[in-house]
Amino acid sequence: MATTRVTSDVITIERHILHAQEAFPDASGTLTQLLYDIALAGKLIASRTTRAGLADILGAAGHENVQGEQVQKLDLYAQQTLYQLNDHTGRLAVMASEEEDDLIHIPKGYPTGKYVLLFDPLDGSSNIDFNVSVGTIFAIYKRKSASGPGTHEDVLQKGADIVAGGYMVYGSSTMLVYTAGHGVFGFTLDPSIGEFLLSHENIRLPEPPKYYSVNQGYEKYWTEGLKRYTRWLQGEEGAARSLSLRYIGSMVSDIHRTLLAGGVFYYPADTRDPKKPSGKLRLLYEANPMAYVIEQAGGYASTGRGPLREVEPTELHQRTPLFLGNRDLVEKAEEYIAKYDI
């Protein structure tokens, strides 16, 4: 079985990113610094999420704590942290986030830069009350507009044009997983020294895959193709193997497991809510960066009808059906959908 090498050398994320940059003599270092700022935001968010269970003692979100201070909701804290670490650096033209309806502009008086940052500051935050892992997702693009404040054109780029992307997962340990197009690297936060250390070098999706991951509670809303595909994953329909089911309901964790154990994660379109005909997950700051990581690790990401990262976005918060994981498993979903769901 192919497994990802777990490294024992002490390599900080800063050293790793700088080393990667040396391969590009013309690189200005801006992307390196941007990634480092995101890692710093991850450390700050991690330190808050690990204290989330203390809300009853220190004060529940939205109420005053024992010191009489307003306690902030964690997703709002994550949003502000990412914003404040990136609004004044001159590296970004514009940002966009799941938490904001419209573009997030660089404040007046600060320079704009050549990159665009899209993020979901705290995905799966409804799980926090149950001590379930949550995550931050990010995608970096080059701006398309020439100069000045960034525009919708800068943000509405297809996933194929992504420059770097990844996620932080706040679990039993905090990890940062990212790719800048030359493989996928995982770093684990050592809280005693406050550094992300390289722990998973050049991650590849293993074979044979272990798990399929989907909210099977919605099966009654699924199309025929989806139902049959899932039965195939379970070993029916003439399949040569069967996979076990794992579903946390926190996308970053579900995809992180899929990346390390092999398998397929899907959040398909279904007939549950006619207002959401494309499923739940957002294309720009949830699906595309996770798809990039999975594809850089040797997998494939699809809408169920074709490559996800080829979708031309039209709206900031548009949703997409998503299937990602080991290539053969995702291609099988496309086959079933093409055959049964005309």
Ligand code: AHM
């Ligand atoms: P959120 O962005 O509001 O946190 O919702 C996204 C989350 C994902 O992490 C997860 O995959 C999905 O919602 C779970 O949805 P469901 O409860 O419908 O299975």
Ligand code: MG
């Ligand atoms: Mg989200």
